Amino acid sequence: MKRILVLGANSAIAQGAEREASRQGDALFLVARNEEHLAQVADDLRVRGASQVHTLAADLTDATRHEAILDAAEAALGSVDGALVAHGVLTDQPAAERDPEVLRRDFDVNFLSAASLLTHLANRFEARGSGALVVISSVAGDRGRQSNYAYGSAKAALSAFASGLRNRLAKSRVTVTTVKAGFVDTPMTAHVAKNALFASAGDLGRAIYRCFDKPRDVVYLPWFWRPIMGVVRAVPERLFKQMKL
Amino acid sequence: MTAARRIDSWGRVLHARQLPVPLAWRDVSLEALPDSSLLAHGLGRTYGDGCLNDGGALLLTRGLDRFIAFDSKTGILRCEAGVSLEEIIRLALPRGWFLPVTPGTKYVTVGGAIANDVHGKNHHRAGTFGRFVRAFELVRSDGRVECTPEKNADLFRATVGGLGLTGLVTWAEIQLKPVTSAIVEQEVTKFRSLDEFFALNQEADHKFEYTVAWIDGLATGRSLGRGHFISGNHAPADLAHPGKIRAKPLLRVPFDAPKWLLNPVTIRLFNTAYYHRQLRRVSRSTTSFDPFFYPLDLVGEWNRIYGTGGLFQYQCAVPPQSMREVIRALLVEIARSRQASFLAVLKTFGDLKSPGLMSFPRPGATLSLDFANRGEVTNALFERLDAMVEECGGALYPAKDARMSPARFRRFFPAWEEFARHLEPRFSSSFWRRVTDAKGARA
Numbered sequence: 001m002k003r004i005l006v007l008g009a010n011s012a013i014a015q016g017a018e019r020e021a022s023r024q025g026d027a028l029f030l031v032a033r034n035e036e037h038l039a040q041v042a043d044d045l046r047v048r049g050a051s052q053v054h055t056l057a058a059d060l061t062d063a064t065r066h067e068a069i070l071d072a073a074e075a076a077l078g079s080v081d082g083a084l085v086a087h088g089v090l091t092d093q094p095a096a097e098r099d100p101e102v103l104r105r106d107f108d109v110n111f112l113s114a115a116s117l118l119t120h121l122a123n124r125f126e127a128r129g130s131g132a133l134v135v136i137s138s139v140a141g142d143r144g145r146q147s148n149y150a151y152g153s154a155k156a157a158l159s160a161f162a163s164g165l166r167n168r169l170a171k172s173r174v175t176v177t178t179v180k181a182g183f184v185d186t187p188m189t190a191h192v193a194k195n196a197l198f199a200s201a202g203d204l205g206r207a208i209y210r211c212f213d214k215p216r217d218v219v220y221l222p223w224f225w226r227p228i229m230g231v232v233r234a235v236p237e238r239l240f241k242q243m244k245l
Numbered sequence: 246m247t248a249a250r251r252i253d254s255w256g257r258v259l260h261a262r263q264l265p266v267p268l269a270w271r272d273v274s275l276e277a278l279p280d281s282s283l284l285a286h287g288l289g290r291t292y293g294d295g296c297l298n299d300g301g302a303l304l305l306t307r308g309l310d311r312f313i314a315f316d317s318k319t320g321i322l323r324c325e326a327g328v329s330l331e332e333i334i335r336l337a338l339p340r341g342w343f344l345p346v347t348p349g350t351k352y353v354t355v356g357g358a359i360a361n362d363v364h365g366k367n368h369h370r371a372g373t374f375g376r377f378v379r380a381f382e383l384v385r386s387d388g389r390v391e392c393t394p395e396k397n398a399d400l401f402r403a404t405v406g407g408l409g410l411t412g413l414v415t416w417a418e419i420q421l422k423p424v425t426s427a428i429v430e431q432e433v434t435k436f437r438s439l440d441e442f443f444a445l446n447q448e449a450d451h452k453f454e455y456t457v458a459w460i461d462g463l464a465t466g467r468s469l470g471r472g473h474f475i476s477g478n479h480a481p482a483d484l485a486h487p488g489k490i491r492a493k494p495l496l497r498v499p500f501d502a503p504k505w506l507l508n509p510v511t512i513r514l515f516n517t518a519y520y521h522r523q524l525r526r527v528s529r530s531t532t533s534f535d536p537f538f539y540p541l542d543l544v545g546e547w548n549r550i551y552g553t554g555g556l557f558q559y560q561c562a563v564p565p566q567s568m569r570e571v572i573r574a575l576l577v578e579i580a581r582s583r584q585a586s587f588l589a590v591l592k593t594f595g596d597l598k599s600p601g602l603m604s605f606p607r608p609g610a611t612l613s614l615d616f617a618n619r620g621e622v623t624n625a626l627f628e629r630l631d632a633m634v635e636e637c638g639g640a641l642y643p644a645k646d647a648r649m650s651p652a653r654f655r656r657f658f659p660a661w662e663e664f665a666r667h668l669e670p671r672f673s674s675s676f677w678r679r680v681t682d683a684k685g686a687r688a
Contacts, residue, residue, distance in 0.1 A: 012269070012308075037270055044311035048336065187269040187308065193250065 008087025016205015293647030406601025439470030462585030
């Protein structure tokens, strides 16, 4: 049994991971903004076999609460073996082009709040010499594209941050896994027509949960995004900038 | 941004365009939804247009897939309406509980099972799915109501079997049944004629919890109505071997088969081989619940073997007084048409009353067959079958139907006017508009 803290616990991908954790009888501490939805998720996980489910409603962009959230999780679970950083919003690209305030606001959610939480978690895990961090980033962060670069640049920052953190903690027993998720069929992508590249949140969640058992450095989920993004990254910029992406 | 797009039902005969609206949480309110007409859509296993809403919106309920509470002492499960029967089995079977009633596929949602008041191989003992629904929440334009057989009983009776037209079911509470094992002790008996079927059936209904028969829809003359009688009981064994629960099909039909694949010759070959595959008259075996209840679930997207034209399933019920003669007459007509495919199922319904105003199951026998869509020829056959079903006071199953006439719908479901008083004004379906079309009713 593991004790896992989930930040952004109401997201469809996080719920997929939480369900797998529940099947294994893990103890969970869930943090998300919407209290009513959080209670619904918690009920579901209890039925699915979670040994404990604690919830805390919080807006994670309020960095002044981050230490208190971690204190609460440690107090409720006794100790935290692993943390999943899963919160995020898909930025409305045209809106961000019209109004940089949209960009700032979403950057706060997708990068700054995550980096702050990861810093606190890393410091605590490093001090005691154990812990697994799993961060949900995106293939959108691998290269800026005109259709999605507001979101992509925040995820690029998050991927770089996780990479640096992994480097810093390499000598300790703390692991950092960057999950680069491809297209996932979730409420976040409800408005997009689905094609064969879309994965289910349940399948993705199960794969993410495995990163607590077998930590890896960078995982592409589903796996086929690794070669796809290899190609996308290899295109020379003078060609790339002409493409309709 | 979001646009209407084509979403098909299982039969793939009718094509409808509708705005997909995925639901993720049960605190949905109708004001927040698009202005067009609405209809809940789960796993889309309805064969015809019952789960379609051409020109309107479909509320995709698979995001409502959370459990709410499960008491493993009483077997009472409360869950959201988009939870599939497969997910319920996965949760409950290892704890000694099973679905009280299950249709021939586990890939249907709880909401869909309620809306079509589905039945299964134990109808003679248990009745329909709706009899085990203890409560549900219905979201309507005038707010949310909790319905039980006692509380808001009118709305409960209208919603069970109500084809999703009374509003959005967000959660339901159902009574599961205790089982000793996930293993089924199965007995398969070959029968040479329809008379033999009825004799076997009468005996088996007392001995077996589950009964159903596969019929060779192409056999004629003295072999008319030959087939295999399949019966089973849960094994008394312990639960140490819960059996494999398949989350996904074993294999998938990768593309639409060409039209010529299924023709009278290939189907006759298949049916004859299948009929004779069992040499002894009676064969007993033990099997996991999965192949026993859900043999077709092993093949994903099996509807594609009927090609791009799609398939019809014709399922009727005929009353007990005339069932022997009418089933025989239907089979004669079907065999003569040489259009039947290999999927043909015959089962008797018991006397337990269905709780829904519009529920299809009623005492007597039910026959269901798949037909590849061959256009006018197929339609002409269905017209002849409809006339026989109508004359004996039977009915067609709306969940399977893509073409019954408005006039016949009204005769098959005389409670439809009472039902119509409970319709949620913002909800509609392609099926409902078709069968209540005033022009068609006069024709």
